[in-house]
Amino acid sequence: MFIVFEGIDGSGKTTQSKLLAEKIKAFWTYEPSNSDVGKFIREILSGNIKVDDKTLALLFAADRVEHTKLIKEKLKEKDVVCDRYLYSSIAYQSVAGVDEDFINSINKYALKPDIVFLLIVDIEVALKRVKTKDIFEKKDFLMKVQDKYLELAEKYNFIVIDTTNKSIKDVHKEILEQYNKVYKQS
Numbered sequence: 523m524f525i526v527f528e529g530i531d532g533s534g535k536t537t538q539s540k541l542l543a544e545k546i547k548a549f550w551t552y553e554p555s556n557s558d559v560g561k562f563i564r565e566i567l568s569g570n571i572k573v574d575d576k577t578l579a580l581l582f583a584a585d586r587v588e589h590t591k592l593i594k595e596k597l598k599e600k601d602v603v604c605d606r607y608l609y610s611s612i613a614y615q616s617v618a619g620v621d622e623d624f625i626n627s628i629n630k631y632a633l634k635p636d637i638v639f640l641l642i643v644d645i646e647v648a649l650k651r652v653k654t655k656d657i658f659e660k661k662d663f664l665m666k667v668q669d670k671y672l673e674l675a676e677k678y679n680f681i682v683i684d685t686t687n688k689s690i691k692d693v694h695k696e697i698l699e700q701y702n703k704v705y706k707q708s
């Protein structure tokens with residue numbers, strides 16, 4: 523199974539995706555990936571390099587082409603759990619003003635996940651959790667991104683989990699229950 527975790531910064535994706543991957547003995551991966559393109563993207567995200575938002579969308583799509591080859595290879599032998607994938611591009615880049623049809627067209631090689639866990643969180647709680655990332659100036663932007671994620675959740679049937687007032691352990695338990703439910707039906 524190909525399982526994706528989505529959500530805004532501070533929603534708990536990395537924590538929960540790692541816990542699930544460990545529990546079900548899956549290969550854990552993330553985007554932007556650790557490919558050369560992914561590393562270049564992180565240089566841009568750090569503010570050291572400035573690019574147009576459409577260029578950034580193209581770079582995330584390029585990273586995803588490389589990353590999807592790796593995911594397909596790993597899926598031959600085990601489940602894959604991925605911390606961010608296609609829907610991060612649709613949510614973040616469309617809120618940044620990039621045309622959604624354009625984003626979908628440049629990501630036509632992306633895999634369709636078997637499960638997408640969308641972790642949602644109260645924005646103030648998210649800001650406190652990731653204070654080191656000084657994302658305060660992105661507060662309004664992240665609220666719009668979370669709204670876009672919820673729109674996508676309706677459209678693509680994501681499993682939505684609110685992590686705001688739940689411990690890491692309780693969120694993991696809820697995710698595991700949802701995973702087992704889907705696994706039994708597969």
Ligand SMILES: Nc1ncnc2c1ncn2[C@@H]1O[C@H](COP(=O)(O)OP(=O)(O)OP(=O)(O)O)[C@@H](O)[C@H]1O
Pocket residue numbers: 529530531532533534535536537538651652655685686688689690693
């Ligand atoms: N349910 C929770 N309750 C309290 N703290 C949490 C919870 N989930 C995660 N955290 C803490 O919040 C911080 C961010 O968690 P994590 O890195 O998993 O979020 P993220 O969604 O991957 O963020 P980013 O996209 O910025 O990487 C970490 O310090 C983590 O320990």
Ligand SMILES: Cc1cn([C@H]2C[C@H](O)[C@@H](COP(=O)(O)O)O2)c(=O)[nH]c1=O
Pocket residue numbers: 531553554567582606607608609610611612614615
């Ligand atoms: C895959 C992907 C990511 N982003 C953004 C979302 C986050 O702000 C950063 C990644 O940070 P993280 O702490 O490693 O999660 O990149 C994006 O805008 N579009 C994408 O496709």
